[in-house]
Amino acid sequence: MAYPPRAPVPVVVPPAPLPERPWSASAIEDFLGCPLRYWWRKVAGWQTPSTVPMVTGRAVHLALEHLLELPPDERLPERAEVFLAEAIASELAEAGPHIAEAEVTSGAEAAMAAYWQTEVPADIEVAPDGLEMTVEVPLRGLPFLGYIDRVAVVDTGLRVTDYKTGAPKPRYWWGYWRQQMLYAAALDALDSPVAEVELLYLKQPRAVTRPVYPAAVGRALAELETAQEQRAAMAEADTWEARPGPLCRYCDFASVCPSQRGRAPAPGSAESDAQLIEVGLTRREHAPTEGDLLDMLDDEGRS
Numbered sequence: 086m087a088y089p090p091r092a093p094v095p096v097v098v099p100p101a102p103l104p105e106r107p108w109s110a111s112a113i114e115d116f117l118g119c120p121l122r123y124w125w126r127k128v129a130g131w132q133t134p135s136t137v138p139m140v141t142g143r144a145v146h147l148a149l150e151h152l153l154e155l156p157p158d159e160r161l162p163e164r165a166e167v168f169l170a171e172a173i174a175s176e177l178a179e180a181g182p183h184i185a186e187a188e189v190t191s192g193a194e195a196a197m198a199a200y201w202q203t204e205v206p207a208d209i210e211v212a213p214d215g216l217e218m219t220v221e222v223p224l225r226g227l228p229f230l231g232y233i234d235r236v237a238v239v240d241t242g243l244r245v246t247d248y249k250t251g252a253p254k255p256r257y258w259w260g261y262w263r264q265q266m267l268y269a270a271a272l273d274a275l276d277s278p279v280a281e282v283e284l285l286y287l288k289q290p291r292a293v294t295r296p297v298y299p300a301a302v303g304r305a306l307a308e309l310e311t312a313q314e315q316r317a318a319m320a321e322a323d324t325w326e327a328r329p330g331p332l333c334r335y336c337d338f339a340s341v342c343p344s345q346r347g348r349a350p351a352p353g354s355a356e357s358d359a360q361l362i363e364v365g366l367t368r369r370e371h372a373p374t375e376g377d378l379l380d381m382l383d384d385e386g387r388s
């Protein structure tokens with residue numbers, strides 16, 4: 086069903102400093118999707134509980150990481166099966182009992198079955214340190230952090246791959262590619278130029294590859310700069326834009342969002358916070374540690 090676009094709504098929030106950590110590619114996507122949602126998550130520190138798709142995505146990513154760590158001739162379905170079972174068990178244990186084990190297991194097994202239809206893992210030449218790679222580098226003078234699923238060596242050079250365990254969503258394609266182009270820019274800044282980027286969809290098995298065009302990288306970097314300027318201006322004014330759209334249907338903050346409820350309590354007020362706690366959200370009360378940061382990247386990037 087089409088979701089009618091609505092005008093952005095300026096929302097006043099209590100003063101709060103911007104996060105000091107580098108801006109991750111997925112946080113940039115978060116901000117561009119809806120700055121107010123970004124404010125709740127990244128500035129006010131609200132954390133959303135794990136969901137079945139998140140746990141499924143993390144388990145599949147972990148199993149694929151272990152599979153591709155093996156020598157090529159040992160990357161076999163039976164090894165993947167064991168890695169997946171172990172990954173499901175560890176991710177379920179971490180997520181807690183509210184997650185339905187059967188749903189995670191069936192989703193993860195379906196994704197792994199789809200994986201074997203998209204590529205031959207024995208043919209993948211993983212670049213040195215190319216699995217679950219963290220890159221931190223300034224882009225256009227802005228601190229940037231990327232968490233890359235896989236970097237491989239292909240005929241044309243390096244290829245960055247992102248696993249997607251959710252269904253392809255054509256309306257978000259440029260967002261996916263923007264993220265990939267920022268990874269390419271980050272690796273280029275680290276003297277590892279990337280020739281192509283790839284999205285490996287594991288729900289409806291499909292691999293989509295694109296060359297890294299300078300124009301596409303330039304567009305992604307320009308949008309990063311614009312997002313940075315908009316974020317600074319919103320923080321300065323303590324007024325963040327709610328951007329109602331298709332994401333609202335899945336947004337954990339919809340029940341207290343002024344764009345969705347005319348009589349919603351002011352974001353950041355005791356009443357708004359109490360309602361968020363009631364719907365199962367928790368709030369980080371300290372500056373994020375390195376471990377928190379990796380958890381956040383996990384949550385953001387692995388679905």
Ligand code: SF4
Nearest residue numbers: 119327333336339342
């Ligand atoms: S409900 Fe929609 S407009 Fe409100 S914060 Fe969430 S995504 Fe943004």
